[in-house]
Amino acid sequence: MDAPEGDSVTHFWYSGEPESQAAVDVLQALRRYRVAETRMRARTRQQMRMGENDILAVRHVIRGRQTGRFISPKDLAELLDISSASTTTLIDRLEKSGHIERRPHPTDRRALILMPTDSADGDVRAALADAHARMLEVAESLTAEERGIVVAFLDRMSGAVGA
Amino acid sequence: MDAPEGDSVTHFWYSGEPESQAAVDVLQALRRYRVAETRMRARTRQQMRMGENDILAVRHVIRGRQTGRFISPKDLAELLDISSASTTTLIDRLEKSGHIERRPHPTDRRALILMPTDSADGDVRAALADAHARMLEVAESLTAEERGIVVAFLDRMSGAVGA
DNA sequence: GGATTTTCGCTAGGTAATCTAGTTACGTTG
DNA sequence: CAACGTAACTAGATTACCTAGCGAAAATCC
Secondary structure: OOOOOOOOOHHHHOOOOHHHHHHHHHHHHHHHHHHHHHHHHHHHHHHHOOOHHHHHHHHHHHHHHHOOOOEOHHHHHHHHOOOHHHHHHHHHHHHHOOOEEEEEOOOOOOOEEEEEOHHHHHHHHHHHHHHHHHHHHHHHOOOHHHHHHHHHHHHHHHHHHHO | OOOOOOOOOHHHHOOOOHHHHHHHHHHHHHHHHHHHHHHHHHHHHHHHOOOHHHHHHHHHHHHHHHOOOOEOHHHHHHHHOOOHHHHHHHHHHHHHOOOEEEEEOOOOOOOEEEEEOHHHHHHHHHHHHHHHHHHHHHHHOOOHHHHHHHHHHHHHHHHHHHO
């Protein structure tokens, strides 16, 4: 999990320059968003009775089929940055819980492909559709100009954080 | 952890309305940011050889001292939403690794207060200061109007995600 | 002011998800 | 075809969490 973190501490970190308080407000809004999102993920995990990686894996397999790609255990290992051993037990779990199935790879007899079951598709949609719809609504309510500003901001932040 | 997730899938989800593609772009930017941030946290964890909760705990203890508050084990348990038992072992870990120390509470003889060691302070700064500075720079480069748009957007998204 | 209840941190024992190391089966390449 | 590389699996250890329950101290209630 993750969590709240005590708030309203700002005053002590950047008390020197009044100018930069506005910038700090932006970062705090970003943190509030992250906290809200983390909480949503925790709720989803609880609701579906799965771990974070399990949910990401199922989603990836579902998306794979939607886009006509076949997802292999190896793909999941890379996606989640876990070992091949952990991937095996993860797939065991998801197969036992009825979310995905193992099928032979059409050409490579060493390999597998993973297919989502119908119920997995339904479960994931049920768990995520509401929040996604609300988020889309917010995004749609922006003007074209505002969208540009927001996207540019987020991408620059991604760069700042990922350097 | 968390991770990339295959991209450019949009076309299949919302192929009906060209109007909403722009909104989807916004959500994708948001996801790119989340992925970047998650990766940064993973790097930090690796660099400091600690788990996520350990880092959050140390940061909270450091902040506590900076703001003149005494942090107790109970505070950490609430912050991280873990049991009191897990909190005890978490503090054991952080004490053994030399990041924090247990001290008697000045008035309540059942209780403890936690103090960061000097090295903890330095380590955390070293690990987080760079990215934080870059993020602040991005936030500062916005105009006042842009900041307003971004903060409003983030807060509305927090609402959408947290409902 | 003594008895009861609550709070605080700890110990004991257990579980889930990961890891490393090593195996088998199959593909690829010199 | 021989050697090496790759895909997935098994076994066993480790880590970080959990629940249950304890002793000591504080708060509350006649």
